[in-house]
Amino acid sequence: MTWDWQFFLKDIGDGETRYVDWMISAWGWTLAVSGCAWVVALLFGAVVGTLRTVPNRWLAGAANVWVELFRNIPLLVQIFLWYFVIPAIIPPLQQVPSFVMVVAALGFFTSARVAEQVRAGIQSLSRGQRNAGLALGLTLPQTYRFVLLPMAFRIVLPPLTSEAMNIIKNSSVAFAVSISELTMFAMQAQEETSRGIEVYLAVTGLYIVTTMVVNRLFAFLESRVRVPGYVGGGK
Secondary structure: OOOOHHHHHOEOOOOOOEHHHHHHHHHHHHHHHHHHHHHHHHHHHHHHHHHOOOOOHHHHHHHHHHHHHHHOOOHHHHHHHHHHHHHHHOHHHHHOOHHHHHHHHHHHHHHHHHHHHHHHHHHOOOHHHHHHHHHOOOOHHHHHHHHHHHHHHHHHHHHHHHHHHHHHHHHHHHHHHOOOOHHHHHHHHHHHHOOHHHHHHHHHHHHHHHHHHHHHHHHHHHHHHOOOOOOOOOO
């Protein structure tokens, strides 16, 4: 078996772009999809996770429906629903770029998982913290904003690290709707060059580098916001 890494420097056929340029562009699309979807997941997940803990059965019930809906449907099926089914039901969405649809599908799918982490973080705090906030004259929303959520997010940073890494790996399903990210690049480049080993090793390396960088960034953030001596748990 002879490996040929030099093919990455060859032209893809348009006279301007090399395979390495194509791969870097695909890496950029992977980062764009993952980053935008993470913003969506974190925003919706924080809100939904918080609502699951409020003393209002209607709000909590709606939040529970959100979580059960998005976490019980396979991600690839959700991608197809957003890309094919929902635009057929809501015609104006047919003009929305496929990138936005993929971001919505991946973001909402991950938001259900983030919501569970946020809910668990809030419920791991003692009831005394909520009662203390209310006793000081804070409203319930203010108690969540200034007392519960800051502590809860410190607690759930480790599992959120895993979710942030997962969203990068899950972004590979974007190839199903023709987003030119790393997985699509690997499939097409392998077909064109028959250099599957080199292509998939290079793409695997980029995924590893990306997820490890995210892991280190979250580890740094966790070290900066950790509350010294705090031990969670208890009601």
